[in-house]
Amino acid sequence: MVQERNNGLNKEMVLPPIQQNRPALSWGVKIKKKLKAVPPYLGKFRPSVGQCCHQCTPDSLGKKLGQNSPSLGFQNLLSVNETHTRYRGWLVRRVCCVLYVNGCKVYPSPVGKRLDGVCQSNRVQEALTAEQKAPEGGDSRGQLNRLSPYLTLINTCISPGLLRFVGWVMLKMLGSVFGSIQVNLNHLAALHRASQQGSLPVYVYVRQSVMDCALIPLVLFCHNLRVPYTLYPLQINSSWLRSVLQKVGVVLLPPCALTEQDAEMDGLYSPVMTSLVRELLREGQAVSVGVSWESGQGGQWLARIRELIKNGSVLDVSLVPVGISYDSVPKTNIQVGLSSLLRFLWSLLWRRTGGSVRIHFAQPFSLKEMCETGRCRVDGWRPLQDLLLPTILNNRADSVFGQRMMSWLLPSTYAPEPIQPTHPERDLSIALILHLLYSATSCTAVMSTGLVSSLLLHRHRKGVCASALCRDVAWLTEEVLFRNKDVGFGGSLVEVVYYSLTLLAPHLSIAAAPSRKDPFIAPCPSLAATLSLSLHAQIVTHTFIMEAVGACAVSAMLCEVAGSGVSSRVRSDGVEGEQVRGDMEFDVVLCQSELTERALQLCHLLPPGFMPPCQSSQSFALDAVDSLVRCGILIMEEVPRDVPICDFWKKQGTLSWSTTDDPYHSDSDCEEPDSHSYKLSQPTQCPEMLFFLCSMLAGHLRALCWTTEGLDLLHTPLPEAQCVAQIHAHLCDTADKNKQHYESCSEEAARTAVRTLIDLGVLVEEQQRGGVSLGLSLLFQLADNRQKLHRFISQYLYN
Missing domain, CATH: 3.40.1130 (Glycerol-3-phosphate (1)-acyltransferase)
Structure with missing residues (x-):
């Protein structure tokens, strides 16, 4: 981390003047009045980003070209004045941009x-x-x-x-x-x-x-x-x-x-x-x-x-x-x-x-x-x-x-x-x-519009008050910086939130009635608005991808527990019967091996660019589970052997038997205890945080589910472009029918879903006269196999 001594996130990085180009909006005034007592934004520490890979290029990493340089801060490229030239005066201030450009060095080519x-x-x-x-x-x-x-x-x-x-x-x-x-x-x-x-x-x-x-x-x-x-x-x-x-x-x-x-x-x-x-x-x-x-x-x-x-x-x-x-x-x-x-x-x-x-x-x-x-x-x-x-x-x-x-x-x-x-x-x-x-x-860098879009799309889909949104923006900013990710904004909290809402205003519904002191903000339930917010929120998903994978794995296991008919008690301190007060404690213990396996399988469905390329999928899955412990969602627990554990890892037919001539053979191999077990933590914000992380990947996973459901509508073989177009139309029709989840029906989601199904062997590339066409494989022409694929993907959808 590189320390920056400044007032706010970075005073060199000034937000564009909001009042000059835009009229004063009533909801903006209400936000400023409501939150005028909020302290300046936390930002004394800014992460040092952009270091090269320690595994593939350790020699380049050791050069440390930027280590000895002082903290120079940021420069606005568009802010050109007479100080950038060798001259001073009234005339220079009016042609300073021409003089500045003329003084820049150009290498011959x-x-x-x-x-x-x-x-x-x-x-x-x-x-x-x-x-x-x-x-x-x-x-x-x-x-x-x-x-x-x-x-x-x-x-x-x-x-x-x-x-x-x-x-x-x-x-x-x-x-x-x-x-x-x-x-x-x-x-x-x-x-x-x-x-x-x-x-x-x-x-x-x-x-x-x-x-x-x-x-x-x-x-x-x-x-x-x-x-x-x-x-x-x-x-x-x-x-x-x-x-x-x-x-x-x-x-x-x-x-x-x-x-x-x-x-x-x-x-x-x-x-x-x-x-x-x-x-x-x-x-x-x-x-x-x-x-x-x-x-x-x-x-x-x-x-x-x-x-x-x-x-x-x-x-x-x-x-x-x-x-x-x-x-x-x-x-x-x-x-x-x-x-x-x-x-x-x-x-x-x-x-x-x-x-x-x-x-x-x-x-x-x-x-x-x-x-x-x-x-x-x-x-x-x-x-x-x-x-x-x-x-x-x-x-x-x-x-x-x-x-x-x-x-x-x-x-x-x-x-x-x-x-x-x-x-x-x-x-x-x-x-x-x-x-x-x-x-x-x-x-x-994560921009302020990305933070606000992610909160509105994944945490406050039905709307939120301006004061609660500001508190969440402050919390999410600290979490982003904690993960060694830089942010691209500065100023006080009020300025940042007002600036973001002003840019996102065409995609939001803002209620600022005179009788309401705290404006209410909600995303517009339309295709264009949802796709725009989803595009802004992508960088936040990249930042929390490890936690999102782990959260979806926990959600998949909890869904399987609920669907298996296993009864789970709800315990509370000093309370018996149906009356339950305080934080609930679930008697469901999650096995590390099963949880890691679910996270590992989900890793394979992610688009490129999310996972570190030099890290194995197994290591990433383990880190995803550990990240939930750091977030406070999971608590590591030592479980006695006589207590039944929610472990679907050792199902029928999955025990591995060693041969009799194995030198490491032991009669107690099948009784090897699990290394760790986890249970859900009890803070009241745990479910909300879990659903917030699961929602980050819900758009991608839901697009895969809808694409799987629409396979029987394709008249294959088709060229890949036509196949993507038909899948995109199917995603849009499904979203319009449900009147929600429009983030799953973008062209990008359709192309990614089709590519994933090709890699899975569901769609097979066939060489024809006109080029390469896509056809449904014999294995997945069976409706039963398509249903299995749909169940496998949908298990990670928390809702």
């Missing part, structure tokens, strides 16, 4: 002989030969004709004059979009030290919006660091706009490809892009890559860089995970044209600011150290159907140990080399993608 290097590379030559477009020994004119769609991509450069102009435009434009862009100066100081050591940085972030690829170069440009070449699958229709972006280092899609998947289908695209990245890194250029946890798109660039290091084309690179948090994620369209861009810029002049942005640069680590030292292990990966189907179909209590294999994070068309889907090198590239997804998410 000549194209030079890059085209010759790409065309003469072995990869490109072999691809041209395989296509028989230009046979070996053919003339260079035929090769250039075949490479003509990629010539503009290869000649992407960084023009100093144009970069300064675009930087000035971006500062002015983003000032209308966001209230502030906060940057951790300690992280930038570490990047300066790393650049002085000559390491080639590769910035990796999780894709959220088109704004992501603009924010990282702008921050680096304003702090005199090398502006990276941005690899982003953006299709621009305007030739003028493509020319501008390509002269500021943006590598776009080829003009003939509409999507990234279409571009990868061309056999020449991957060799050309791999050779282009090699030439950029050889020139000493920085690179910026965006990765999507939902589809795995973007991971092919990391696989290409790793392939270059493995072949010796590049000595090493320093990977820098970047966490970008928005108070409100801007909605932008990837298919950008000149007219739509001009309309977007014009709309910025009349819109209100959409909150703040926080950017964290994590500690750089060596890619060569991670991949070539053998510390990153992938030998325990197994298909999801091998991990869970024995438990789902055969009701076995002992699951197969291993990590879930997620080969879809690097589709075969994206691989830099034609290798088998189960090849160790391919698995290592997938492990790298998972590692960076988790690292970038871990250093992402």
Whole structure:
């Protein structure tokens, strides 16, 4: 933890002025009057985030590039004044932004002989030969004709004059979009030290919006660091706009490809892009890559860089995970044209600011150290159907140990080399993608809108008073900081809550009648409002994922106890009969082995990016159970042997027998006592806290349940896109029918559910003329097996 001596969370990080751009709302005044006596926000300690993995990259961790730097605090990138220039005066204050941009350092980026290097590379030559477009020994004119769609991509450069102009435009434009862009100066100081050591940085972030690829170069440009070449699958229709972006280092899609998947289908695209990245890194250029946890798109660039290091084309690179948090994620369209861009810029002049942005640069680590030292292990990966189907179909209590294999994070068309889907090198590239997804998410700050959205969506679904909401925000902030997660806001508690409610007001119902002193706040029961709140609350779910997994495992065991007909007494001090007062004490004792097993099975159903990639699933499941003890939900208890324990682990047919020639055989093997047992704690807030944690994963699990129920409605085989569309429509219809749980019917939830069912073997990929289609497997064409799958998933839903 790094101590910060300030008044409030961080006085350098000022909230955007609320009163200037928005009218004073009645409920805002009531909140301020109601809570004007609340003390300033706790925030004297701020966690140090972004350290690299101690298991895979201990050498990089030992460098400690940011340890010796003083506490520099945060800087608002949009707050440019005369102090940022060398000049002073009345005129300087009005053109300070121009002077500031003109004084920023721009590193030269000549194209030079890059085209010759790409065309003469072995990869490109072999691809041209395989296509028989230009046979070996053919003339260079035929090769250039075949490479003509990629010539503009290869000649992407960084023009100093144009970069300064675009930087000035971006500062002015983003000032209308966001209230502030906060940057951790300690992280930038570490990047300066790393650049002085000559390491080639590769910035990796999780894709959220088109704004992501603009924010990282702008921050680096304003702090005199090398502006990276941005690899982003953006299709621009305007030739003028493509020319501008390509002269500021943006590598776009080829003009003939509409999507990234279409571009990868061309056999020449991957060799050309791999050779282009090699030439950029050889020139000493920085690179910026965006990765999507939902589809795995973007991971092919990391696989290409790793392939270059493995072949010796590049000595090493320093990977820098970047966490970008928005108070409100801007909605932008990837298919950008000149007219739509001009309309977007014009709309910025009349819109209100959409909150703040926080950017964290994590500690750089060596890619060569991670991949070539053998510390990153992938030998325990197994298909999801091998991990869970024995438990789902055969009701076995002992699951197969291993990590879930997620080969879809690097589709075969994206691989830099034609290798088998189960090849160790391919698995290592997938492990790298998972590692960076988790690292970038871990250093992402939790914004105030995320805290309020999580509380309203998972704890106060039916509404809450403003005073109770403020108390919960204070409590949740302390819990987030305790888990070594930074927050992206500052100021007093009243300011933070009012600011968040102002941004979330379109998705909330706020009752502030004159007769009601304490305003009542509830989320709107609509699809758009619920999906927006769910998007904001995702980062809080990432923070509490360990506790959420453990809570769902406890809920599953309690549901099985209730459904098994086992009677449980309710004890209280000095009370007999039906009258019960005080805290209730349940005579249900949970076995550690069974509880850990439930948590382990649930781990395999989580989307990528939630679990630490270097930690085994078994270890994570044990930590999930231990986290509930730290939260006070569970209490470890020593249970006498004559007291029956609620243990479904030793069911009929699950006892393992050792052979007679086993040297470690003992007659007492089957009587080995359990290591630990747990029972629910008795504080009154325990059930509420348990349900709050369970609700964090309820949206994902409910989408899986609804998808399983809708399998009989699919007329398979179907292309994957059509299958996802039909599942999405089914999720929306189910939510509309129930008039609730709209967070389970997003397109993201539909795609994740379909991908999970493919990994489980429920949906089978079939190769057809039009491409890959999905069909229902023979095993799950039986309604009984689909019901077993539904029961297995629904056991983790607390309601």
